Amino acid sequence: MSPMLTYDDIVENLDDLPSLPAVVMELLNSIDQEDVDISVLAKKVSHDQALTAKTLRLANSSTYGLQVKVTTIQQAITFLGFQTTRNLITAAAVTGCFAERQCAGFDHKAFWRHSIASAACAKVLARQMRFNQDYAFTAGLLHDIGRLVLVACYPREYEKAIAHRDAHDCYMREAERAVLGIDHVDAGMALAERWNFSDTMRLAIAHHHTPEAQGAGFLAAIIHVADAIAHALDLAQMPDGLVPPVSTVAWTALGLDEEIYLQLFRETELQYEEIAMVLLS
Template identity: 90%
Template sequence: MSTPLTYDDIVKNLDDLPSLPAVVMELLNSIDQEEVDISVLAKKVSHDSALTAKTLRLANSSLYGLQVKVTTIQQAITFLGFQTTRNLITAAAVTGCFAEGRCEGFDHKRFWRHSIATAACAKVLARQMRFNQDYAFTAGLLHDIGRLVLVACFPQQYAQAIAHRDAHDCSMLEAERAVLGIDHVDAGMALAEHWNFSDTMRLAIGGHHDPETPGAGFLAAIIHVADAMVHALDLAQMPDGLVPPVSTVAWTALALNEETCLQLFRETELQFGEIAMVLLS
């Protein structure tokens, strides 16, 4: 059995991780600020042609139902608004940021399928709750980002955790704690700190498994329920088909009925297909 890892071990390894384009870091750091010079940001993003292409494909997807075809970042901002465009840029950048295939048993594509499905579901849920859909989408996309940190920094140990999960038929969270001594929530929080995520994002990542923790915030409850719904729908076709237990506190806070749930499922499935096609192609 390997020596348990600590939070400090993660922090020490964060500098070895791939870094996001500078403009994306700027976008993530400014998520809670209203005053941002949009034209300057649009210009900066357009210098990265791959990022621009992916962002515009998302903007033109049926997810947003635009009647016009947008061909520049500035146009996307005009038609979709700054918040939404910032989200799309973040989604396009983060999904292309981590290298694949360094950890035995970890399926990179399935990981992103689950994250994208959670983002889609969180966005639909947020609209239902009259909560900021853009925060929900980004938090849904990044809620499990700590797994990528563990896979990138400690591939051998994480492979052991995956083997442990398969052998003991437990959740990945339990397997991480048993084998590594820490879990992907700890790793996600370390990365959120390192990448200067806003407090809003940090709380959602930190609380998505325990939304009843005091101060976890409403966004954590949305991500928690979206995560469970997506597991139930099995959009990512995960080998560990376990649906995580849903917190009664979070479920009660969202006050969903059966009819609303069915509608959420339908919309999530539709949006997921569209977003996955753009982000994972």
């Protein structure tokens, strides 16, 4: 039996992970800066043609409802605002950042399909709750990013965790803890710190399974419910189709009725198709 891992082990291994393009790191660092020169950042992003193309395809998808077609990052910022554009750039960069690793039982595409479904659902939920949709979309997309960290840094151990889940018919998080000693939430937190995510984003990643925890924040409740809905709709066709238990606290905090949820499911499915087409092509 290999020794159990700790949070510090993950932090030490983050050096082996792919890093985001420098300009994306700069965008993440500029979250709370008032005096950031947007035109300079727009110019820097446009030097990365693949990233620009993916971002603009996302901006022009019907999800964002623009009446005009944007052809430059600067135009996207003008029509969608800096924050939305920055989150689209981050989404485009992160989904292309992790190379597929050989890890038996881990389906890279299904992972991203579930993440995109959660992001689409979180965005729709946030709009309903009059909460910041950009934060919700990005947090939904990145809530499980710790799984990719574990697969990238410990592929053999993660294979054993998947086998454990299949043998014991348990949730992946329980299997991770049993085999590795830590779970994808720990790994996600370590990466969120390394990549300088905002505190709001870190809290959502940290508490998407425990939204009732003290100080978890409202975004964690949105992501928690979006994650459960994405599992229930099974847009990703995940092999481990277990729908996670939903926190009564989070469900009550959102306070939505059945009719709104049915509308929400339909909208999530529509948005998911389009976003997945852009981010996974």
